[in-house]
Amino acid sequence: MTSPRDSANRLAVDTRNEGPSGRRRSASAESRSPLSSGSSVNGASSNGNGVKPDAADNGNGSLLRRYPGLEQEAQRICLRDSQFDEEQVVRLLLQELHDRGFTDTFNLLQRESGFTLENEPIAQFRNSILAGEWAKVEDALSTIGIRTREDMNAALFLVKRQQFLELLEARKLKHALLILQNQLSTLTTDIQQLHRLSSLLMCPSAEDLRTAAYWDGSGGRSRFLVLESLQGYISPGTMVPVHRMETLFGQALAYQCEVCKYHVRPANQGLYVDHTCPTSVFPQELQFNLKGHQDEVWYVAFSPDGRYLASGSRDKTCIIWSMDDFSIAHRLTGHEDEVAYIAWSPNSKYIVSASSDRTLRLWDVEAGANLQLFTGHDETVTSCKWLGTNDRFISGGLDHKIIIWNTNGAIIKQISSPRVHDLAVSADCSLLLVADEKTDIHAYDLATLTFMYSLNEPTEVMSMALSADARHCITGLRNGELHMWDLDARARVREFSGHAQGQYVIRCTFAGLDDRLVATGSEDGLLFVWNRNTGQLLARLRGHTKTINVCTWSDQAAALATASDDKTICIWPAFHGAPSHRSDPKAGPADSNEPEEISDDEEEEEEEDDDDDKSMGSAARSSAASLDMAF
Amino acid sequence: MGYMHQTFLDGRGIFACRNCHTHFALRGSIESRYTGQFGRAILFTDIVNVRAGDENKRQMTTGVHIVRDIACMRCNKYVGWTYVKAYEPEQKFKEGKFILERELIYDVTREYTRDPVHDWVG
Numbered sequence: 193m194t195s196p197r198d199s200a201n202r203l204a205v206d207t208r209n210e211g212p213s214g215r216r217r218s219a220s221a222e223s224r225s226p227l228s229s230g231s232s233v234n235g236a237s238s239n240g241n242g243v244k245p246d247a248a249d250n251g252n253g254s255l256l257r258r259y260p261g262l263e264q265e266a267q268r269i270c271l272r273d274s275q276f277d278e279e280q281v282v283r284l285l286l287q288e289l290h291d292r293g294f295t296d297t298f299n300l301l302q303r304e305s306g307f308t309l310e311n312e313p314i315a316q317f318r319n320s321i322l323a324g325e326w327a328k329v330e331d332a333l334s335t336i337g338i339r340t341r342e343d344m345n346a347a348l349f350l351v352k353r354q355q356f357l358e359l360l361e362a363r364k365l366k367h368a369l370l371i372l373q374n375q376l377s378t379l380t381t382d383i384q385q386l387h388r389l390s391s392l393l394m395c396p397s398a399e400d401l402r403t404a405a406y407w408d409g410s411g412g413r414s415r416f417l418v419l420e421s422l423q424g425y426i427s428p429g430t431m432v433p434v435h436r437m438e439t440l441f442g443q444a445l446a447y448q449c450e451v452c453k454y455h456v457r458p459a460n461q462g463l464y465v466d467h468t469c470p471t472s473v474f475p476q477e478l479q480f481n482l483k484g485h486q487d488e489v490w491y492v493a494f495s496p497d498g499r500y501l502a503s504g505s506r507d508k509t510c511i512i513w514s515m516d517d518f519s520i521a522h523r524l525t526g527h528e529d530e531v532a533y534i535a536w537s538p539n540s541k542y543i544v545s546a547s548s549d550r551t552l553r554l555w556d557v558e559a560g561a562n563l564q565l566f567t568g569h570d571e572t573v574t575s576c577k578w579l580g581t582n583d584r585f586i587s588g589g590l591d592h593k594i595i596i597w598n599t600n601g602a603i604i605k606q607i608s609s610p611r612v613h614d615l616a617v618s619a620d621c622s623l624l625l626v627a628d629e630k631t632d633i634h635a636y637d638l639a640t641l642t643f644m645y646s647l648n649e650p651t652e653v654m655s656m657a658l659s660a661d662a663r664h665c666i667t668g669l670r671n672g673e674l675h676m677w678d679l680d681a682r683a684r685v686r687e688f689s690g691h692a693q694g695q696y697v698i699r700c701t702f703a704g705l706d707d708r709l710v711a712t713g714s715e716d717g718l719l720f721v722w723n724r725n726t727g728q729l730l731a732r733l734r735g736h737t738k739t740i741n742v743c744t745w746s747d748q749a750a751a752l753a754t755a756s757d758d759k760t761i762c763i764w765p766a767f768h769g770a771p772s773h774r775s776d777p778k779a780g781p782a783d784s785n786e787p788e789e790i791s792d793d794e795e796e797e798e799e800e801d802d803d804d805d806k807s808m809g810s811a812a813r814s815s816a817a818s819l820d821m822a823f
Numbered sequence: 824m825g826y827m828h829q830t831f832l833d834g835r836g837i838f839a840c841r842n843c844h845t846h847f848a849l850r851g852s853i854e855s856r857y858t859g860q861f862g863r864a865i866l867f868t869d870i871v872n873v874r875a876g877d878e879n880k881r882q883m884t885t886g887v888h889i890v891r892d893i894a895c896m897r898c899n900k901y902v903g904w905t906y907v908k909a910y911e912p913e914q915k916f917k918e919g920k921f922i923l924e925r926e927l928i929y930d931v932t933r934e935y936t937r938d939p940v941h942d943w944v945g
Contacts, residue, residue, distance in 0.1 A: 572829055757825055
């Protein structure tokens with residue numbers, strides 16, 4: 193083949209001679225090769241340490257070394273030169289075989305390939321740790337090849353700490369104390385750790401020791417964990433990191449998920465096929481159009497378990513819809529004015545609705561009953577969120593107040609704040625984001641309700657959403673832009689545009705698995721969905737005839753839901769397979785809600801775009817037409 | 824027509840809905856005063872918290888205009904109208920501005936000793 197390959201192979205072959213692992217070269221290379229006819233090929237003699245540079249000119253250097261008669265067989269057998277070092281690949285295979293218990297194959301592979309997983313000293317080191325023979329371990333550590341002094345001290349500290357804990361467990365307190373004083377204290381400068389360890393001396397029993405130190409005992413996995421942490425100090429060539437092949441598989445899968453454009457479905461296709469979410473899985477077909485409200489619907493939210501959808505409307509009621517049969521489970525009346533926000537409790541049993549009648553109400557979902565009324569706000573309550581547990585939630589209003597409530601009606605805490613337009617709470621309840629009436633977003637530490645920092649926008653913030661990992665938030669602005677902020681860097685990282693937004697509140701949300709998508713409604717009745725990482729517009733879904741006020745996504749229900757001024761709610765499910773038939777006609781409204789997806793992708797096979805665009809004649813066409821030109 | 828957050832105005836001379844006290848405009852944005860078809864009316868340049876209805880062509884004392892009726896966003900009561908287009912050249916300056924009927928609004932910042940209906944704010 194080509195000459196650079198030869199030299200590369202030659203180099204690879206040469207360095208392998210000094211490999212750290214015990215590479216045993218069999219003296220009888222010829223007898224090992226099944227493909228050889230017994231004679232030497234290419235005139236190269238095969239001695240025990242056979243390095244045959246000229247055999248490398250086929251690009252199969254290592255294989256030809258082992259099977260000298262290869263060129264004739266190369267047509268028959270599908271062999272190729274891999275970009276990965278053979279020793280590394282084989283040792284990973286050996287590790288997998290060993291971990292899975294295939295000892296015969298393990299030994300056979302070691303013999304046949306000439307590589308071993310671990311040489312003697314390492315194997316003994318591993319066994320000593322797992323057996324708890326600490327003297328041997330200490331000796332072995334010095335010969336094992338740890339590079340720096342600090343690493344050696346750190347490794348020794350780990351070993352000694354395990355020994356210390358095991359001695360305490362066996363109630364050999366005097367010995368343990370000696371170790372602590374003479375050895376542990378010299379090995380680390382972390383005074384707090386030393387104090388913690390010495391306090392463990394006080395533990396009255398082994399049981400207490402285990403709980404106090406978060407340690408599962410000498411009989412548990414702790415020794416294995418020590419081994420795992422020691423691997424960080426030993427060069428990976430000497431001792432292959434545990435479960436290395438699985439780690440690599442996991443990384444490959446994570447990468448596939450990362451580049452998956454739509455990503456609404458978890459990766460369950462196994463190892464043979466790359467994970468992708470095909471277009472057919474993306475929510476693009478309207479499954480159900482829910483009618484039941486008598487006026488504009490201003491908020492929808494899925495329950496955390498995905499079985500219900502709650503909606504709040506200008507008609508002063510909330511409706512709980514069952515996602516099993518898309519029927520109305522309960523109609524919740526009681527508010528005296530419009531309902532603009534709803535929050536589900538984490539156990540999917542209660543909802544809290546916030547209304548412009550200055551109150552919030554707590555409802556039981558099973559019974560459909562009003563459990564509690566919360567008064568305390570002097571103006572419209574604009575937003576509410578639960579605080580991780582099922583008995584506390586936070587609300588913000590236009591009266592400069594943020595209040596933390598207990599579900600029994602009592603006020604737990606109250607602070608004064610800018611007028612609140614929207615609230616967001618991080619999943620671990622440490623961060624509170626408040627969008628105020630002007631152009632700022634304020635971040636509060638939720639535990640103490642103290643102000644931390646502000647993010648500034650050029651125009652009014654109409655809506656805000658926080659990602660599940662609380663590292664990004666998106667804000668919808670009055671001028672029709674959607675900004676994505678990185679909260680660690682406190683900087684804007686991406687902008688999405690194309691939708692129409694003016695003075696009315698159009699809510700935005702993260703959607704898809706891992707918050708891969710960003711979705712927002714628009715005043716022309718279309719739902720816009722972008723890929724959050726690439727910023728590419730994935731779809732503009734038509735299903736409503738008027739402004740879409742809110743959109744939301746649920747992993748459990750695997751669907752997008754949107755609510756609009758046309759008094760209806762649309763459900764867009766992510767199918768798990770071929771797109772199913774449209775739902776029964778009785779569910780559709782009088783005017784046409786043909787779910788034509790307008791996709792801009794050149795590489796997508798969505799052909800419907802142009803023809804359908806011309807055939808649709810609603811008033812929203814003018815704005816949609818100007819959008820099409822961008823694609 | 825969608826969910827709108829209620830705006831709160833700051834300052835002296837805030838005109839608000841007589842029915843539900845929602846803020847509409849500041850005294851500083853008063854342009855001029857008229858007598859409209861239903862009584863006294865004030866022309867404002869900036870208004871908040873109102874929803875506009877459909878366009879109508881209307882004959883007014885000053886000429887033909889295209890107007891949209893506006894209503895309070897909270898209580899949905901009619902409070903006035905806004906000029907979309909004026910056909911007379913002298914009336915063009917009204918386009919984009921708002922008329923609020925004097926009977927339907929009042930100044931929330933002012934302390935009233937008498938009945939606000941008969942109290943004219945200068």
